[in-house]
Amino acid sequence: MYTVCVRDHMMIAHSFSGEVFGPAQRMHGATYVVDVEFRRRELDAAGIVVDIGLGTEALREVLGALNYRNLDEEADFAGRNTTTEFLAKTVFDRMHARILDGRLGASARAIESLRVTLHESHVAWAAFEGPVG
Amino acid sequence: MYTVCVRDHMMIAHSFSGEVFGPAQRMHGATYVVDVEFRRRELDAAGIVVDIGLGTEALREVLGALNYRNLDEEADFAGRNTTTEFLAKTVFDRMHARILDGRLGASARAIESLRVTLHESHVAWAAFEGPVG
Amino acid sequence: MYTVCVRDHMMIAHSFSGEVFGPAQRMHGATYVVDVEFRRRELDAAGIVVDIGLGTEALREVLGALNYRNLDEEADFAGRNTTTEFLAKTVFDRMHARILDGRLGASARAIESLRVTLHESHVAWAAFEGPVG
Amino acid sequence: MYTVCVRDHMMIAHSFSGEVFGPAQRMHGATYVVDVEFRRRELDAAGIVVDIGLGTEALREVLGALNYRNLDEEADFAGRNTTTEFLAKTVFDRMHARILDGRLGASARAIESLRVTLHESHVAWAAFEGPVG
Amino acid sequence: MYTVCVRDHMMIAHSFSGEVFGPAQRMHGATYVVDVEFRRRELDAAGIVVDIGLGTEALREVLGALNYRNLDEEADFAGRNTTTEFLAKTVFDRMHARILDGRLGASARAIESLRVTLHESHVAWAAFEGPVG
Amino acid sequence: MYTVCVRDHMMIAHSFSGEVFGPAQRMHGATYVVDVEFRRRELDAAGIVVDIGLGTEALREVLGALNYRNLDEEADFAGRNTTTEFLAKTVFDRMHARILDGRLGASARAIESLRVTLHESHVAWAAFEGPVG
Numbered sequence: 178m179y180t181v182c183v184r185d186h187m188m189i190a191h192s193f194s195g196e197v198f199g200p201a202q203r204m205h206g207a208t209y210v211v212d213v214e215f216r217r218r219e220l221d222a223a224g225i226v227v228d229i230g231l232g233t234e235a236l237r238e239v240l241g242a243l244n245y246r247n248l249d250e251e252a253d254f255a256g257r258n259t260t261t262e263f264l265a266k267t268v269f270d271r272m273h274a275r276i277l278d279g280r281l282g283a284s285a286r287a288i289e290s291l292r293v294t295l296h297e298s299h300v301a302w303a304a305f306e307g308p309v310g
Numbered sequence: 311m312y313t314v315c316v317r318d319h320m321m322i323a324h325s326f327s328g329e330v331f332g333p334a335q336r337m338h339g340a341t342y343v344v345d346v347e348f349r350r351r352e353l354d355a356a357g358i359v360v361d362i363g364l365g366t367e368a369l370r371e372v373l374g375a376l377n378y379r380n381l382d383e384e385a386d387f388a389g390r391n392t393t394t395e396f397l398a399k400t401v402f403d404r405m406h407a408r409i410l411d412g413r414l415g416a417s418a419r420a421i422e423s424l425r426v427t428l429h430e431s432h433v434a435w436a437a438f439e440g441p442v443g
Numbered sequence: 444m445y446t447v448c449v450r451d452h453m454m455i456a457h458s459f460s461g462e463v464f465g466p467a468q469r470m471h472g473a474t475y476v477v478d479v480e481f482r483r484r485e486l487d488a489a490g491i492v493v494d495i496g497l498g499t500e501a502l503r504e505v506l507g508a509l510n511y512r513n514l515d516e517e518a519d520f521a522g523r524n525t526t527t528e529f530l531a532k533t534v535f536d537r538m539h540a541r542i543l544d545g546r547l548g549a550s551a552r553a554i555e556s557l558r559v560t561l562h563e564s565h566v567a568w569a570a571f572e573g574p575v576g
Numbered sequence: 577m578y579t580v581c582v583r584d585h586m587m588i589a590h591s592f593s594g595e596v597f598g599p600a601q602r603m604h605g606a607t608y609v610v611d612v613e614f615r616r617r618e619l620d621a622a623g624i625v626v627d628i629g630l631g632t633e634a635l636r637e638v639l640g641a642l643n644y645r646n647l648d649e650e651a652d653f654a655g656r657n658t659t660t661e662f663l664a665k666t667v668f669d670r671m672h673a674r675i676l677d678g679r680l681g682a683s684a685r686a687i688e689s690l691r692v693t694l695h696e697s698h699v700a701w702a703a704f705e706g707p708v709g
Numbered sequence: 710m711y712t713v714c715v716r717d718h719m720m721i722a723h724s725f726s727g728e729v730f731g732p733a734q735r736m737h738g739a740t741y742v743v744d745v746e747f748r749r750r751e752l753d754a755a756g757i758v759v760d761i762g763l764g765t766e767a768l769r770e771v772l773g774a775l776n777y778r779n780l781d782e783e784a785d786f787a788g789r790n791t792t793t794e795f796l797a798k799t800v801f802d803r804m805h806a807r808i809l810d811g812r813l814g815a816s817a818r819a820i821e822s823l824r825v826t827l828h829e830s831h832v833a834w835a836a837f838e839g840p841v842g
Numbered sequence: 843m844y845t846v847c848v849r850d851h852m853m854i855a856h857s858f859s860g861e862v863f864g865p866a867q868r869m870h871g872a873t874y875v876v877d878v879e880f881r882r883r884e885l886d887a888a889g890i891v892v893d894i895g896l897g898t899e900a901l902r903e904v905l906g907a908l909n910y911r912n913l914d915e916e917a918d919f920a921g922r923n924t925t926t927e928f929l930a931k932t933v934f935d936r937m938h939a940r941i942l943d944g945r946l947g948a949s950a951r952a953i954e955s956l957r958v959t960l961h962e963s964h965v966a967w968a969a970f971e972g973p974v975g
Contacts, residue, residue, distance in 0.1 A: 178706065179661045184699040186564045190456035190472035190513070195356045197415075199363060200511040206456035206472010210565045223594045224657035229700065230598060245466040247456070258357035262312045282596075298452045299476045299964060300317040301362065307311065319963045323855035323871035323912070328622045330681075332629060333910040339855035339871005343964045378865040380855070391623035395578045431851045432831060432875045433583040434628065440577065444972065445927045450965040461755045463814075465762060486931075489860045490923035495966065496864060524756035528711045548862075565698060566716040567761065573710065585830045589722035589738035589779070599777040605722035605738010609831045644732040646722070697718045698742045727888045729947075731895060790889035794844045832849040833894065839843065 178289075181226040182214045183233050187240040191248040193258045204249070207297050209264065211240060213272055214292040214306075221284040228282045235281055239271040261295050261303035269293040269305045276309055286310075311422075314359040315347045316366050320373040324381040326391045337382070340430050342397065344373060346405055347425040347439075354417040361415045368414055372404040394428050394436035402426040402438045409442055419443075447492040448480045449499050453506040457514040459524045470515070473563050475530065477506060479538055480558040480572075487550040497547045505537040527561050527569035535559040535571045542575055552576075580625040581613045582632050586639040590647040590658045597657075603648070606696050608663065610639060612671055613691040613705075620683040627681045634680055638670040660694050660702035668692040668704045675708055685709075710821075713758040714746045715765050719772040723780040725790045736781070739829050741796065743772060745804055746824040746838075753816040763813045771803040793827050793835035801825040801837045808841055818842075846891040847879045848898050852905040856913040858923045869914070872962050874929065876905060878937055879957040879971075886949040893947045900946055904936040926960050926968035934958040934970045941974055951975075 292306035425439035558572035
């Protein structure tokens with residue numbers, strides 16, 4: 178199995194609901210350094226897993242829709258805690274949609290699975306992974 | 311599949327038995343930067359994999375029992391080489407027990423697998439992973 | 444010259460005023476991984492630059508007063524942009540005060556300078572350094 | 577499942593064929609920081625996954641045959657794009673051969689799978705993993 | 710003294726002349742992860758050291774002129790070994806020129822010194838630093 | 843000013859005397875990832891700060907004399923606490939001696955200063971720097 182990973186980041190504000198979150202119930206924020214891993218069994222004719230230019234552009238676009246925002250005010254997340262693990266799934270879903278609609282190139286449709294990791298500090302990260310298609 | 315990872319560290323002394331270890335047969339030591347990954351298929355109602363506060367506290371407790379110690383003198387390890395891979399399993403077992411006995415919260419019982427990684431330098435690490443329950 | 448450095452982090456929300464900040468004028472946030480370097484010419488009798496326990500505790504306290512907060516609502520920062528470089532100076536000032544008032548131990552008064560670095564992502568950081576006393 | 581990982585690096589020149597590569601069609605180069613992960617279900621009698629000395633030596637040898645070279649001139653790669661993912665497979669194949677021919681020690685034959693990761697910058701990496709034997 | 714640092718990277722091919730370089734006399738290459746630090750005594754009215762957008766853009770431009778190239782064919786470097794330390798000075802000179810000609814904004818003229826670091830692997834880096842103006 | 847840095851590591855056991863050390867008074871150990879920075883104002887005729895091969899070899903030799911050892915039993919350190927900052931000075935002194943006696947090459951005598959950093963975990967490091975000659 179081959180994997181290719183690209184990295185970018187976003188900086189957001191949010192707050193959480195529920196006593197389990199302690200002081201993180203207050204409005205605060207995070208830098209998320211985001212890794213997206215693309216996986217497939219065989220390389221394409223050019224010898225690649227994915228066009229890294231298109232992959233990087235798609236990730237910048239996905240993060241750009243969240244970056245420098247207060248996630249408490251985003252309609253998509255109403256009534257949800259935008260925890261690191263939840264946001265990993267959000268980025269996964271949006272990258273996944275871009276693969277299916279062809280924005281990562283025709284060859285990218287051979288990608289079998291994705292893994293999205295959000296590093297939130299030097300001591301914590303969360304990830305979501307799943308099949309494509 | 312969702313993953314959440316927390317990090318802490320410990321500093322221990324030990325020595326190894328067996329020619330394969332070369333100079334590491336002498337009394338020496340290591341800093342282990344320890345990552346524990348918690349994995350489950352669905353988030354709980356709060357939108358999390360595990361209460362990160364309880365997870366961090368459990369890890370500090372597990373490492374605290376080993377930290378600043380000469381592992382050659384620990385009864386639990388008598389007759390064993392406390393290699394990095396062996397210690398990854400040790401931390402796995404002790405975190406696993408804490409999940410089962412409820413110390414990471416009731417919701418943590420939905421955790422399906424754990425992975426424990428011990429980084430011993432900028433050029434080497436070892437890990438142990440397995441199912442929970 | 445000897446240096447000892449300790450690391451911790453905080454997660455805050457804020458917004459900036461001024462067109463130079465572009466989209467960062469919106470409410471957003473950051474994880475700051477914070478390094479504090481203590482410097483002095485000679486070690487003390489115990490062979491250390493500073494009691495690392497007290498240094499770490501002081502840093503946790505300083506960051507604890509900012510952590511999980513919306514800095515736009517902090518009276519201390521009214522009318523100021525809490526940029527990374529500005530916050531590096533804030534942490535510097537508060538660690539500096541703790542050295543002078545003896546909370547890092549009597550021997551810490553021999554510390555000659557401090558440097559505080561805030562890492563805001565994998566591609567950017569800011570720092571402030573200056574003499575002590 | 578146990579994993580042990582060792583790291584080394586190589587510095588090579590190459591160029592790519594195909595419009596998908598854009599400016600990387602020109603002669604350029606890369607530092608690859610290479611991680612090799614060895615995996616097996618049980619530790620051997622000494623408490624290890626692999627003799628880390630032999631593993632490190634094998635990796636140095638494999639990378640030594642590529643290091644400080646223009647890969648466009650290597651007969652083994654004629655007509656192929658030596659992308660990061662392709663090279664991850666190359667290093668995998670050569671480490672795999674060394675396990676099978678006993679150069680990592682008799683006990684290393686219990687290794688069940690290998691994963692090879694090539695970090696090409698702070699924002700991109702590629703990997704290949706597969707079973708042994 | 711305040712510092713702000715931004716990071717980007719480039720991937721180049723080159724070869725060296727002189728026996729001191731051993732196998733690096735052959736055509737090979739490197740990824741350089743490049744940090745540029747901007748330093749000044751006081752923040753400007755907005756609370757910043759430099760417009761990070763302009764700083765990042767300038768660095769991308771400077772690295773873009775070298776990226777994906779064989780430095781042995783660059784007229785600017787004829788007869789010179791493009792070692793990591795030499796290239797750190799090259800990036801320094803080109804960033805320095807951009808500060809002086811105003812491309813980092815009028816306020817950037819208060820920058821007092823620059824430091825440019827090129828990370829070439831996980832075990833080696835080189836830097837050049839000097840005053841501005 | 844030019845800087846070149848090389849990295850290696852060592853794994854040692856030791857214990858400390860004095861209540862300030864708390865649990866670190868017990869026998870324990872550490873991995874030290876060691877960076878040595880060489881600094882000079884001008885490059886030599888080959889375009890380098892130091893022969894990186896000789897520099898790396900000297901560092902391996904210096905660390906080799908400490909690696910896989912219990913520092914409490916080393917005659918050189920009798921009656922001293924081998925703290926991270928103390929060991930930074932020890933490595934500094936031994937690298938310094940090698941520069942002066944010509945083992946890093948004749949050209950290395952133009953090195954003006956050295957900085958030695960010992961990273962002991964992901965949250966702490968210590969350094970010593972001083973002039974050469």
